[in-house]
Amino acid sequence: MHNFLLSLQLKSFTVTSITRHLLAAYSNEFDKKKNAAQYVYRHLKALEHEGIITSLSGESGKAIVFSWSKKCDEDTETQNVLRGPSKINQELLFKIKEKIRRYKAEMLTNMGEAEAYSEWVKEMPDFAEDVKSHYQYTRDQTKLMLGKVKAFERLLVEYETRQ
Structure with a gap:
């Protein structure tokens, strides 16, 4: 603080x-x-x-x-x-921010994929069983990426307050 x-x-x-x-x-x-x-x-x-x-x-x-x-x-x-500003701290913060950006992009990609599966099931309900495992996997991946984003955001806050 x-x-x-x-x-x-x-x-x-x-x-x-x-x-x-x-x-x-x-x-x-x-x-x-x-x-x-x-x-x-x-x-x-x-x-x-x-x-x-x-x-x-x-x-x-x-x-x-x-x-x-x-x-x-x-x-x-x-x-x-x-x-003066620590070069090591700046590199650390950059790495954390980069991870956050990457995991957010993956999370958004997974969300889009899950929405596509959901859309397909609405259009073609007879094929819901074919899509179910793909949909569940992408939802799980989305949750995983969200967890990683939150974890690295917490670390970022902690390291920024130490500077």
Whole structure:
């Protein structure tokens, strides 16, 4: 979460604003907006506890506004100058993104194939038995590819937050 916040380059932020950015970048990771907001809140509170961010006093009933602590601003600038982007991390992220693209393409191909079998059965119901095993296989392959996509998307999120 820390690296995700840094990538947004915001001076101050709320749970709602970070949730909006998180859902825009990782919509597949959260099934409900509420889950994303809870995730953001927990991590922002943890960062506040570590002294990385501070909460600003706001009007009662209004959202908590967070900003970077002075210590964190200094540490981040020093680390960025010394470290720079890691070539290994960039290669890793590229490989994961490439796998996601490939598995999504395979998944979409399988979905199209399953739809074609279904269409054929509607047009020619007498041949449903001939198509059944092909249809079942492509559905299973679609589920497998979806699982792989989700797994690599989770890894991508994890590795991107570490950067």
